[in-house]
Amino acid sequence: MSRPAHGPEITTGGVRFRAWAPRAERLAVRVDGADHPLSPAPEGWWTGEVRGAGHGTRYQLVLPGGRALPDPASRAQPDGVHAASEVFDPARHRWRSAFAGLPLEALVFYELHVGTFTAAGTLDAAAEALPGLAELGVTCVELMPVQPFAGARNWGYDGVQSWAVHAAYGGPAALQRFVDRAHALGLAVCLDVVYNHLGPEGNYLPQLAPYLTDRHRTPWGDGLDLDGPDAGPVRAYFLGAALQWVRDFRVDALRLDATHAIRDDGPRHLVAALCDEVSALARREGRRIHVIAENDDNDRRVLDPPPAGWGCSAVWADDLHHALHALVTGERERYLADFGAPEQVARALAEGFVFQGERSAYRGGPHGTPVAGLAPSRFVACAQNHDQIGNRPHGERLAALLPWPALEPIAALVLLGSALPLLFMGEEYGETRPFQYFTSHGDAALARAVSEGRRAEHIARGQGEPPDPQDERTFLRSTLSHRSDGRHGALREHHRRLLEVRRRHRDAIAARWPEVARDGAAFTLRRPGLTVRANLSDRAGAGLGPWGWSVTEG
Template sequence: MTRDDSRGHAAVRDPARLHGPEILAGAVQFRVWAPRVERLAVRTRGRDWPMRDEGDGWKVAEVPGAGAGDRYVFVLPAGEARPDPASRRQPEGVHGPSEVFDPARHRWRARFAGLGLEELVLYELHVGTFTAEGTLDAAAARLPALAELGVTCVELMPVQPFPGTRNWGYDGVAPYAVHEAYGGPPALLRFVDRAHALGLAVCLDVVYNHLGPEGCYLPTFAPVFTPRHPSPWGDGLDYDGPAAAGLRSFVIGAAVQWVRDFHVDVLRLDATHAIQDSSPRHVVADLCLAVHDAARRAGRRVHVVAEDDENDREVLDPPPAGWGCSAVWADDLQHALHALVTGERGRYLVDFGRPADVARALAEGFVYQGQVSRYRGRPHGTTTTGLAPARFVTCDQNHDQVGNRPFGERLPSLVPWEALYPVSALVLLGSGTPLLFMGEEYGEQRPFLYFTSHSDPRLARAVTEGRRAEHLAAGAGEVPDPQAEETFLASKLAPRSDGRHGELLAHYRRCLAIRRRHLPDLARGWPEVRQEGTAIALRRPGLELRVNLGREPAGGLGPWAVDLLER
């Protein structure tokens, strides 16, 4: 959609204002992209308001007197009432009416311009299990402790509405809204404001590769799925078909909204390798351009980070050759470390397990840069030459690597406690942008399991049986039922700072303090990396880190030793 600006030439309308309600002086304009529906009405304030057709599938109605807090639904020709696919708030869940929400009512206390990519230390958390209360306000109360730890950016797993009260968040269906059990959009505004007051950036995990199966009403209004792009979730989103313009503006508008209205500093795009798009410019590239434009207008630094398992620099290279993402989740270091210290070699870990893999990940970002992957049965990856180390987000644990295990075991349950020290030191002081998974800083040993709370009985049964069959086939035996509340409750953190937990916490604090002191060195480029058996050494002008990742002495170091020298 375009409009003519005052200079007489076409200008692209802000995508974040294209979909969903817009609050005007004394009225609300309701807009919905609905090429599949001939006639629509919006039901609000006690009556149905017919929507006019603006062409290209757009339906619009202005309702005088409407404002923030008003509930509404769209009424289909046969009389069915449906929530707005671009709803800003779903106070009664994904199946209930939508609500007009005005983020401009929030009075920002903190001024925060964002952080440079090399300054980021990410801390990934799931709102529902991070605290006993499971809300954004409760999580905000824990932010001072994270700032004191040395974290600089808090990454929230998806907070968009999903069915029920328990979910990882990747089954979201309302990409412009915030899950009500977490506190809804007002709580997210408060969370970001509190983080910024502490000097912390906020990263939001967003999902644009699929929509959840329950409560997904967008296909009622528009043709957004296609069998041309099969995905793990069924037909894929149609970003390059006849109706692609509407779908592309729908997801790009959601991304821009988080930056413009909620002051989010980093967007983490889930599974971009699952987004199939043969357009001249990939939808992720368009999203990056729109997000960076919104950031420039606001005078802030905003980063787009892609989760992409193809080891393809196209994700990072600037347009027109690439998508222009700031950074990519680089799983090779995690896989290399995990395979080496646990001895596990199942599935994708068959490609790892050698100390040299750890060394190459630290020295170059990707281990696989075109050589044949046994797991994939084909050449995998591209060169990283010319790419800065900060553009690779690295970790030793994250929600996928823990939660996709049959029993959700964290690393402390799989290796000797002493092994946590060298592994974490390589991540925190290594070459990439480090990411911690909630609780790892003190050695959390409670699992992080896969959990859901679907209300559709058939879907709930399918999820339970599918999870059980998947892991039985892999020889794991009986696994926790994702639909059971106890599975969710077992995943809540139990923070500890006594004994060895306190000692590990002090190690994390020390490593992150050293990282801050040597930030200029870390930002200059890749370190010199040497490997001797299970011993790994990283050297920079002002810092040398030597660790042993084995149970036997190596490289002049004892088992699981960590040796740090600051100059």
């Protein structure tokens, strides 16, 4: 990368600090109570070296008048998003495991939220549970965002320092330890990153530079300026952050949040540029690194190669979730209004997208693009994920919504269906605790607005009063129980056996779509050497009893 690097760089005798701050008349870096003036450089950059500084040095950027800010490109924020930054040297970690990644078709995702996956809520505690996930048969642990956010509790999509790791999770060194432990077990690690907006509290970027523009509006306000005359450093900020995760932390995949909300009308979309740079790094290092996009548009451009497409490895395909959920629960609110017919489940299993240009009643027009020529391994599908559970008013999981026997055929369709499967933490044993929306904003006005806004939204939909996101009890009741007794242990064993079958037939499942037959709400999926039957009904069908399933090999 020829573009200037954001943030600190450790040198032989100290630390060189860099910041893009064209809105500042002067800029200094404060280290150990002393302010060191930075020198202006072209295009609004400021730079300077502080001798004697190094790993662990606390520092702040200082504006004229003495106002001190954290560095938006810091690698560590040990005391939170408003406090001093800390220099972090990623080269200090001595990697124990040489791991080159996994092929796309081998990926079975397990999505987890660090703060609620264990009672301790840290990366080190999560690492202790990795052997159990490897034994279960998942192959890629997907971490919800770990970038710093205000307070201790948050889903992570309110991050404001895109280069750092949340201190309550253990900071950047803990992420390196987590990845190293996963690699030693043969597990890949996918990191969820957010490049469509920044959180509302602790975002100091606009005080330094024009990162935002009113030319692009998003659900979160002004959009990022990725395509204007001053967009170079803005793009460098996010591209550099993405590359450091795969380079310095050896993450094997990036999941890009809400790419449909990344507004970029420039000649090369940010996501396409990110894919280019990640691919180049993977070639240089001889690794398999995947870029996976969440995209609400059912747009194959996300997957198609350049120059027409972005070149992502895979895309989250929500249609299977929507079709399954609407069928088995009977719910039809909002986007689920387009779903509910059994033939939509069949199409999602046979093609990936249900909507490939057909009219969506919810969206009021055509939705999606044809998927001809795309392999099943280009899609990631699930029956549950953080959004689909947590955006419900009370965060109920399927285990709390459906008869217990229904969980087995659903698992059979997702794990042995078509796309790369994703399990949300606790799904494998039928966690009945909810996963609710929680925050811990320190800004009182913001906290009140978030609580009142969520309450008003769900009451207006006739869904009742949701729990207060700011109430710590909302967070605590979302922590996993890790139950293994009785039916919970049996359901986990069911998932383990299904994943064992998937492992034996991995290449066939990933390479070709199955033939899908339907008898009411009972489905039969056929591939050479593998037939899967699953009845998503309390009535008999396809030779199966209520909520029955079967797997035949050979």
